[in-house]
Amino acid sequence: MSQQNDDxxxxxxxxxxxxxxxxxxxxxxxDAELAHEVARLNKAIADAAQELxxxxxxxxxxxxxxxxxxxxxxxx
Numbered sequence: 001m002s003q004q005n006d007d008x009x010x011x012x013x014x015x016x017x018x019x020x021x022x023x024x025x026x027x028x029x030x031d032a033e034l035a036h037e038v039a040r041l042n043k044a045i046a047d048a049a050q051e052l053x054x055x056x057x058x059x060x061x062x063x064x065x066x067x068x069x070x071x072x073x074x075x076x
Contacts, residue, residue: 007032010032011031013034
């Protein structure tokens with residue numbers, strides 16, 4: 001995966017993994033991949049949340065999250 005300007009810093013992923021979860025270091029480049037994926041999901045969730053209103057049920061948000069499991073470019 002290529003890193004975009006709006007991606008999170010890989011160092012943030014490494015720090016969170018170590019400090020909050022006690023995980024060991026990942027292979028070189030993996031934190032950058034995870035940072036890209038987290039940024040993609042954060043944007044998708046923020047975009048999806050715009051489609052919901054106060055009166056929507058929590059399951060409606062879950063349905064939007066399930067739809068985000070795969071990137072759009074992988075859809076058949």
